[in-house]
Amino acid sequence: MSVSQLSVEQLRQQIRNNDYKGSTSGLAQSYLQANLVILPKDWANEFLLFCQRNPVACPLIGMTEPGSKSLQEIGIDIDISRDVPEYHVFRNGEFENSVYDLTEIWRDDFVVFVLGCSFSFEDALMQAGLKVRNIEEGCNVSMYDTQLACHSAGRFHGNMVVSMRPFTPSDAIRAVQVTTRFPKAHGAPIHFGDPLSIGISDITTPSYGDAVEIKHDEVPVFWACGVTPQNVIRHSKPPICITHAPGKMLITDRLNNELSFM
Amino acid sequence: MSVSQLSVEQLRQQIRNNDYKGSTSGLAQSYLQANLVILPKDWANEFLLFCQRNPVACPLIGMTEPGSKSLQEIGIDIDISRDVPEYHVFRNGEFENSVYDLTEIWRDDFVVFVLGCSFSFEDALMQAGLKVRNIEEGCNVSMYDTQLACHSAGRFHGNMVVSMRPFTPSDAIRAVQVTTRFPKAHGAPIHFGDPLSIGISDITTPSYGDAVEIKHDEVPVFWACGVTPQNVIRHSKPPICITHAPGKMLITDRLNNELSFM
Incomplete structure (x- = not known):
């Protein structure tokens, strides 16, 4: 079965198992896909303010409690540390590497920002x-x-x-x-x-x-575009920051049309 | 007092008295201005269909009974035959002349179409x-x-x-x-x-x-643009047709915001 025909649960399972690592553009149509920014707690409040001041580039859908890998607003069974096809790890503003699972580098002070996406x-x-x-x-x-x-x-x-x-x-x-x-x-x-x-x-x-x-x-x-934070991180140099890889989003359980005001 | 400072009633009175014959662009702000097309009764139903098929160019606000110079939808005291700064008379599709009052050429079989305007x-x-x-x-x-x-x-x-x-x-x-x-x-x-x-x-x-x-x-x-009918009339050659002169509209008693759906 082509990846474009998978249900949202099947697709996320494939991603969680690292069986699919590609772009999510055009996949799981009608389901809300999201940009991801993960920062240490002591950088989180400033990034929250950044989102508030730049709502078009950074439309905030949800923000986790420190250390939490889940967020009620986007779905119950989502593991933010595993359900993105590819993550980018930045240290001191520099891109360090791509990873496909955050389990090994997860920290209890990580705060996750989930941002809306043009998909x-x-x-x-x-x-x-x-x-x-x-x-x-x-x-x-x-x-x-x-x-x-x-x-x-x-x-x-x-x-x-x-x-x-x-x-x-x-x-x-x-x-x-x-x-x-x-x-x-x-x-x-x-x-x-x-x-x-x-x-x-x-x-x-x-x-x-x-x-x-x-x-x-x-x-x-x-x-x-929700890749804006990745550009900002390069300038702002937090000791660690993790994002989705461009075009490889977190697929949520919410519908796109839930975001529409008409 | 500058014409731009006149109330809608004052402005329409000046127009009715032929004291103002200019463009109504920017005047009577917040009041609905309208394009006008006047046709003999035996051409009216086809023009009504034309409006229905071309609602973006010809957004129909109201249509009179034959011979009537007024239309409840746009205001009680409006005399359509006198309240436009300048009218264009077309005969057999050809522009014949400008007039500032239709009293002398009014006919009992005239049907008036009032169309929305970009103003x-x-x-x-x-x-x-x-x-x-x-x-x-x-x-x-x-x-x-x-x-x-x-x-x-x-x-x-x-x-x-x-x-x-x-x-x-x-x-x-x-x-x-x-x-x-x-x-x-x-x-x-x-x-x-x-x-x-x-x-x-x-x-x-x-x-x-x-x-x-x-x-x-x-x-x-x-x-x-609501001048579209004037172009169509040139091709369609009704024996007589009267329109407003481009940019010189009928100012109604309705508010622009009454036309807004949000």
Whole structure:
């Protein structure tokens, strides 16, 4: 059975067993996928403030008690330390390595932040009859570092990361309408058109994820992206921080449409 | 007292007395302004169907009984035959002349169609903190013939006319959100960016209204326009048709926000 046909429970089981380590884009459709940031307790309150000040890039869905690997808001049987296909470990702001299970490096002072993800609105875009290029091409979404500064909070500061999907202008207008309904999944786009005006010098070379085709009658449309914290962590240098690998999300038991306000 | 400071009743009185014959853009803010199409009874049902099939360009607010100069939906004391600053008379599809009062040419078989107008959402755009260029420049909005075909209905067929307002991409995204709330005032834009792709060869020369500045970091954003019927009438050649002059609307007693669904 293709991974795209698995139920949310089956897919998460495969991920937990390290049988699936790929992108979760287009998988477990209609289920809320989430960005993950794990920090030591003494960095957590500042990151909470960072989320509050940057709600479009960092739409906070939930935050654990120190040491807890579970969070009622996203599902009962989820083990945050094992249920992501690939984790990135950063030490002092530097990427150290990828791991597929956090059991061995888990600490009692870890606090987990679960943030909304644009994959939620991709589901809504497709339900509205729009084609999402990265899903059509079966690859990870294109993500870019920008020159758009986030609002700082304590030791956390840095620039926004964006995801990009190409659309014709009329489909882009429809995409604004659809994604506006999902403020907890980054909401409406933050930019369209000229990449350079937000500091992207080469649209064909994403900073993260895969490149996708942009057709001659299409414009790139940019949404704030949950990879933003990873960029901020590089600047802010906490002794340890663990995130999901870009495009490889935590799949929750909640429905995307639970995040919609209409 | 400047015309922009007049109450809706004062302004309509000036118009009725032919003391004001100009554009109503930016006037009587917060009051619903409307496009007008007047046709003989034997053309009315086909135009009603045309509106039903083209609700974005022709958002129907009300339709009179034959011969009636008033319409409960838009206000009690409005005389449709006198309360528009300038009317355009078309005979057999050809523009014949401008008049400022319809009393002398009124017929008992005239049916009036009152259609929503983008001026309604200009008010909402400004309330949302956006600058509307034509109001900033104190001129009429830019309007263009396009190559976008309307859906035909009986003898009515032709292309859509659009209005254009320039915005930065992020303001354009906000403008999509704001105008989406006003389906009876043309709703969301139908296009942004490249004018040629909808058949506009020279953005600096509007087909109707005035040219406005488009700054280097802005894109033109296009909405369906209530001047569309005037273009359709040229093709469809009813023996007589009367419309408002572009940009010179019927100001009603209803509030723009009564048209908003949120």
